[in-house]
Structure formats: C-alpha cells, structure tokens
Amino acid sequence: MADVSLHGVAKSFGATEILRDINLSVDDGEFVVFVGPSGCGKSTLLRIIAGLESVSGGEIRIDKKRVNELPPADRKIAMVFQSYALYPHMNVYKNMAFGLKFAKTHKAEADRRVRQAAEILKLTPLLDRKPRELSGGQRQRVAIGRAIVRNPSVFLFDEPLSNLDAALRVNTRLEIAKLHRDLGATMIYVTHDQVEAMTLASKIVVLNQGRIEQVGAPLELYRSPRNLFVAGFIGSPRMNFIKGQVLRAEGSNVTIGFAGTEATLDVRPGSVNPGDHVTVGIRPEHMEAGGAESTSLRGTIDAVEQLGESSYVYMRLASGDDVIVRAPGETEATPGGTYTAHVPTRALHIFDAAGLSVLPDQS
Amino acid sequence: MTIRPGRIAVHIALILYTILALGPIFLILINAFKTRRAIFADPLGLPNGQTWTTIGFDRVFANSDFGLYFFNSLTVTIVSLVLIVLIGAMAAWALTEYRFRGNTILSLYLAIGIMVPIRLGSVSILRMMVELNLVNTLTALILVYVAQGLPLAILILGEFIQQIPKDLRDAARCDGVSEYRIFFSIILPLISPAIATVAVFTMVPVWNDLWFPLILAPGDGKQTITLGVQQFIGQYVTDWNAVLASLTLAIAPVLALYLLFSRYLVRGLTAGAVK
Numbered sequence: 340m341a342d343v344s345l346h347g348v349a350k351s352f353g354a355t356e357i358l359r360d361i362n363l364s365v366d367d368g369e370f371v372v373f374v375g376p377s378g379c380g381k382s383t384l385l386r387i388i389a390g391l392e393s394v395s396g397g398e399i400r401i402d403k404k405r406v407n408e409l410p411p412a413d414r415k416i417a418m419v420f421q422s423y424a425l426y427p428h429m430n431v432y433k434n435m436a437f438g439l440k441f442a443k444t445h446k447a448e449a450d451r452r453v454r455q456a457a458e459i460l461k462l463t464p465l466l467d468r469k470p471r472e473l474s475g476g477q478r479q480r481v482a483i484g485r486a487i488v489r490n491p492s493v494f495l496f497d498e499p500l501s502n503l504d505a506a507l508r509v510n511t512r513l514e515i516a517k518l519h520r521d522l523g524a525t526m527i528y529v530t531h532d533q534v535e536a537m538t539l540a541s542k543i544v545v546l547n548q549g550r551i552e553q554v555g556a557p558l559e560l561y562r563s564p565r566n567l568f569v570a571g572f573i574g575s576p577r578m579n580f581i582k583g584q585v586l587r588a589e590g591s592n593v594t595i596g597f598a599g600t601e602a603t604l605d606v607r608p609g610s611v612n613p614g615d616h617v618t619v620g621i622r623p624e625h626m627e628a629g630g631a632e633s634t635s636l637r638g639t640i641d642a643v644e645q646l647g648e649s650s651y652v653y654m655r656l657a658s659g660d661d662v663i664v665r666a667p668g669e670t671e672a673t674p675g676g677t678y679t680a681h682v683p684t685r686a687l688h689i690f691d692a693a694g695l696s697v698l699p700d701q702s
Numbered sequence: 703m704t705i706r707p708g709r710i711a712v713h714i715a716l717i718l719y720t721i722l723a724l725g726p727i728f729l730i731l732i733n734a735f736k737t738r739r740a741i742f743a744d745p746l747g748l749p750n751g752q753t754w755t756t757i758g759f760d761r762v763f764a765n766s767d768f769g770l771y772f773f774n775s776l777t778v779t780i781v782s783l784v785l786i787v788l789i790g791a792m793a794a795w796a797l798t799e800y801r802f803r804g805n806t807i808l809s810l811y812l813a814i815g816i817m818v819p820i821r822l823g824s825v826s827i828l829r830m831m832v833e834l835n836l837v838n839t840l841t842a843l844i845l846v847y848v849a850q851g852l853p854l855a856i857l858i859l860g861e862f863i864q865q866i867p868k869d870l871r872d873a874a875r876c877d878g879v880s881e882y883r884i885f886f887s888i889i890l891p892l893i894s895p896a897i898a899t900v901a902v903f904t905m906v907p908v909w910n911d912l913w914f915p916l917i918l919a920p921g922d923g924k925q926t927i928t929l930g931v932q933q934f935i936g937q938y939v940t941d942w943n944a945v946l947a948s949l950t951l952a953i954a955p956v957l958a959l960y961l962l963f964s965r966y967l968v969r970g971l972t973a974g975a976v977k
C-alpha cells in the first residue's frame with residue numbers, strides 16, 4: 340500500500356508544454372479519478388506516474404520515496420491500458436503470468452496468484468483462450484487480472500471502459516469499485532466521462548489544458564465548482580450559463596441582474612463591484628417549472644425531450660441565452676410554446692469576468 | 703456469389719502469369735529426366751518409356767563434388783538468412799523504438815543501401831576480401847549477402863514493428879520485462895509473418911547468385927551450386943543432361959523452404975491491409 344504525490348510536475352514534448360506545475364497528493368487507499376476533455380494530458384500524467392514517460396520538471400513520490408529515476412517495474416504499480424494491451428500470442432493464463440516470471444516470483448506462488456485472480460474475475464474457464472477468442476469485456480477483465488497478480492501498491496487505469504458498450508460499462512464500473520473495496524489498494528483512474536468520475540472517485544482531479552482546475556470529492560465539485568470550466572464539466576446536462584451584471588452591492592451582499600430577473604445573495608467580500616459583468620450558473624435539475632415572475636426565467640421552447648422519469652426542456656430566453664431545464668416526470672410543454680422556470684437563489688453559481696467563482700467558501 | 707467479369711479477367715491474368723512463372727521450372731524438371739536426343743527433339747514432351755533416363759544425375763554425382771557445392775550453398779544461404787533476419791529485426795526495433803542521435807541519418811543511410819546495387823562495389827569488396835584473407839571462404843560470401851540483404855530487411859521489419867501497438871511494449875515494461883525480453887518474447891513472435899516475407903525475398907537471390915561466388919569464392923572447394931553447374935556448360939559442348947539435373951537438384955531446397963514460409967508469407971503480404 341502506498342500514497343502518491345506529485346510536486347511541480349511538468350512535461351513538454353519538444354516545444355509544446357503538455358503539463359505544467361502539477362501538484363497533487365493521493366492518500367493510501369484512495370480512489371482518485373483524473374477527468375478532463377480529450378487531449379488535456381490525463382494519459383500523459385498517468386504514464387508519468389507509471390514511469391513510462393519522463394518528466395521535464397518536478398518530482399514524483401510513491402510511498403514517500405522519490406521515484407523519478409525508477410523504471411516502471413520498480414515502482415510497485417500496475418497499469419491497465421485503454422487498448423487492454425494483451426499479448427496476442429499468449430493465452431489468458433500466460434498473459435497474467437508473464438510479468439511474474441521476471442519479478443522472481445516462485446512458480447507455485449505465481450500459479451496460485453494467477454488462479455486466484457482468475458477466480459475473482461471469473462476467468463477460470465477462459466485460461467486457455469487466446470485474447471482474440473475473447474469478448475471485449477473478457478479482455479478487459481484479463482487486463483485487470485494481469486494487474487492484480489502483480490500485487491501492486493498503486494493501480495493505474497487509463498480509460499479502461501471506453502471500448503465497452505454501455506451496459507457492460509456500468510457492470511465493469513461496479514466491478515472496479517468492488518475491487519477497490521476488496522483490495523484496498525490506491526487507485527488512479529483516468530477518464531473523460533464525468534459519470535464514471537462521479538461514481539467511482541473518492542477524489543476527483545479535474546484537468547484542463549495541462550493544468551489542474553480543481554481537486555475535491557465528487558459532490559464537493561458538483562456543489563461548489565471553483566470556476567466556469569469545472570462548473571460546465573461536472574454534471575449532465577451541463578450547467579446553464581447566463582450573462583449577468585452586478586446591480587447593487589452592500590458589503591458581501593450583492594444583487595445580480597440576469598435575463599430580466601434579479602437575485603440577491605452573499606459573495607466573498609470585495610470580489611465583485613456594482614457594474615461588473617458576471618456569469619450566472621444554474622444547473623438544469625435545480626430549476627422548477629412555474630414560479631413567480633420576479634424569480635423566474637421565461638423563454639420560448641425550442642425542443643422537449645421526454646425520458647419518462649424526467650424531461651428536458653430546451654428554451655431560449657428573451658436575452659438570447661439558451662437554457663435547459665430538467666423537469667421531473669413528464670411535461671406538457673411543447674416546442675414553440677413558452678415556459679417559465681423558477682430559479683432558487685441558493686442554487687445559483689456566480690462567476691466573475693475571469694471565470695472564477697465568487698461564492699463564499701462553503702467548507 | 704455472382705461471378706463478375708472483372709474477377710474473370712483477374713483470374714485469367716493470374717493463371718497466365720502462373721504458367722509463365724512455372725513454365726521454365728516445369729521444363730527443367732521434365733527434361734532433366736530425358737535423353738539428350740529427346741531434349742532437343744521434343745523439349746515440351748513428358749519423359750516416357752523410351753526417353754526416360756537419369757544419366758544426367760549420374761554424371762552430376764560422378765563428375766563433380768555436387769554434395770559439397772550443395773552443402774556450401776545451403777550453409778551460405780541459411781547462415782545469411784539467420785543473420786539478416788536477426789540483425790535486421792534488432793536494428794529495425796532499435797530504429798523504430800528508440801529516439802537517439804543519428805537515428806534519422808542511419809535510416810537514410812540504410813535507405814540508400816536499398817537503392818544502390820551492391821555489385822557496384824564488387825572491385826572494392828574483392829580488394830577488401832583479399833586484404834582480409836577471406837578469398838575462397840564462405841565467410842566472404844556470407845558477409846556480402848548480409849550487407850546486401852540488411853537494408854530491405856530493416857525497412858520491411860521496421861514497418862511491421864511500427865504496427866505493433868505501443869501499449870503492448872509499455873504493458874511489458876510495467877510487467878518488468880527487460881528490453882531484450884520484450885524484443886525476443888513479444889516483438890519477434892508478432893512479426894513472424896514479416897520475417898517469413900523477408901526470408902523468402904532474401905533467400906532466393908542469395909541461393910541463385912552467381913556473381914559473388916564467381917569473384918569471391920571460385921575455388922578451394924568453396925564453390926556454390928550455381929558455380930558448380932557452370933562446369934557442365936562449356937564453350938563448345940554443353941552437357942545438357944547434367945546441367946538440367948543439377949538445376950533440378952538446385953531448385954529443390956528453395957522450393958522446400960518456400961513452401962515452408964509461404965503459409966506465413968501470404969499473411970505477411972496482406973497483413974495490415976485488413977483489420
């Protein structure tokens with residue numbers, strides 16, 4: 340078991356800077372998810388931790404020891420790749436046992452570990468098969484099995500579910516969560532899918548363009564995103580953003596006008612002044628149909644999606660902003676009609692011109 | 703499945719090409735077992751009761767060290783083949799996998815080796831072999847053939863190595879597999895179709911070569927089979943029975959090796975095209 344910490348890690352490929360000044364600590368036994376849009380450097384960061392990529396600057400510590408100079412095999416890590424990376428010419432058993440040969444593991448012990456992993460992952464009947472004779476889900480389990488037998492302190496997963504179909508993805512997600520509970524090992528998991536991040540993580544790291552935008556527990560990020568990027572990235576459908584302006588300010592108490600309504604709430608003292616342009620954020624699921632004129636948004640309905648358990652109403656406000664409302668159950672709304680949605684003040688997020696949240700820290 | 707006219711045309715073309723390619727071999731085979739008179743009277747006829755003879759083979763074995771020549775050719779071909787495939791694969795792996803200074807220059811240098819025929823250097827090669835005291839040795843031939851075969855082998859094998867997913871090597875590195883082991887246990891098995899391709903492309907010209915055996919190892923019992931056949935071709939009389947018999951014997955091993963590799967060869971040539 341081990342913790343992992345990154346201190347000022349930077350990475351450039353040639354002249355392009357891919358990661359800059361990454362500082363992060365992962366506690367022993369934690370399940371940390373790196374999430375961010377494609378190309379933001381998640382895989383690169385994971386490969387740096389694995390030792391498959393060198394850093395241009397900074398330090399990586401595993402179990403409190405500097406590992407910058409150690410090869411992957413000596414870092415007590417195991418990695419599961421997006422493409423599974425199974426050895427095509429070896430059967431399932433050999434795929435899992437291959438690495439143990441070089442870790443100077445005793446033959447009987449290696450055999451025991453492989454069979455145990457196969458048992459856990461329900462691979463026992465498949466041990467003699469070649470990878471090409473397996474389904475996607477089975478290959479995925481072999482890849483995980485190959486990681487388990489190494490008995491690593493830290494598991495690294497790079498988008499392990501992205502090649503699976505939707506149903507299998509949910510299943511495997513649950514299996515990975517269970518695996519984490521059973522093994523208690525530290526896990527670092529990369530995904531671009533925020534649902535995977537929310538469901539698996541004990542801590543989410545949101546990455547964007549090679550920088551950490553925010554680190555926190557899933558609900559912490561959902562409730563108090565630190566900036567526009569995190570606010571828009573976490574949550575589905577994404578948070579609505581409406582242009583607004585500060586009308587009045589008395590100390591930390593400010594009144595903000597947006598889309599023909601206004602709201603009065605507390606912000607961090609001195610963070611905004613009257614006249615400042617701000618962005619008002621409101622999640623689709625926090626709006627309610629109807630409500631009084633003064634605290635509601637009113638718009639023309641563009642489209643309606645009925646999902647049964649809820650419905651999405653897409654509307655355009657008079658101010659020109661597009662807004663999605665998630666209404667529970669079914670709705671009578673039809674495209675072309677008008678729709679009114681109440682916006683509770685406590686559900687609002689306010690971001691200043693630089694995109695940073697100005698709400699007081701809730702912690 | 704409906705048969706389209708385009709398919710028929712392709713098949714006709716392929717059949718004609720096959721006849722063209724196999725015809726000479728077939729002629730050699732049938733005429734090797736015919737009397738001299740029958741060879742000239744009816745070159746296309748199959749041997750029958752009257753024309754059947756094995757005199758050519760008898761003369762080949764009686765009048766020349768055929769066994770020795772055969773052994774020389776086999777030694778040169780197999781040793782060259784093994785060295786080309788092994789060194790070629792290792793070089794291809796190094797050039798595609800590792801970024802080091804001189805990488806590009808080295809690749810370009812090897813590309814030149816494909817384009818410039820090695821025979822242009824015959825004189826300097828001969829001079830060098832004389833200085834090294836390697837004239838009339840099989841080593842001289844092997845060295846030249848390895849140099850001749852390597853550039854193309856590296857190019858072809860490099861292409862195939864590049865197609866192996868990078869994750870595979872990374873997975874092995876996480877597994878603690880050494881770079882040598884990665885090469886021998888993962889890369890080599892996965893490029894075996896390409897190796898078969900390279901083996902066939904390399905083997906045939908080496909086995910058939912007359913030029914370098916003639917200038918580098920023409921004597922001392924180091925002659926190869928192609929050179930051995932020459933002794934039956936005289937300026938005034940040619941012993942056609944013996945020539946055809948020795949050619950027949952010379953074809954046999956290439957044919958055997960070809961059949962051995964061809965199962966992989968087809969896969970090698972089409973690999974990457976589908977998937």
Ligand SMILES: Nc1ncnc2c1ncn2[C@@H]1O[C@H](COP(=O)(O)OP(=O)(O)O)[C@@H](O)[C@H]1O
Pocket residue numbers: 352357375376377378379380381382383384
């Ligand atoms: N070996 C490399 N050489 C050059 N650029 C690279 C290399 N690997 C990744 N990159 C670049 O680094 C950026 C981040 O890549 P990656 O970490 O794979 O993103 P993610 O996994 O978040 O989608 C991308 O813009 C990619 O083009």
Ligand SMILES: [Mg+2]
Pocket residue numbers: 381382383498
């Ligand atoms: Mg990635």
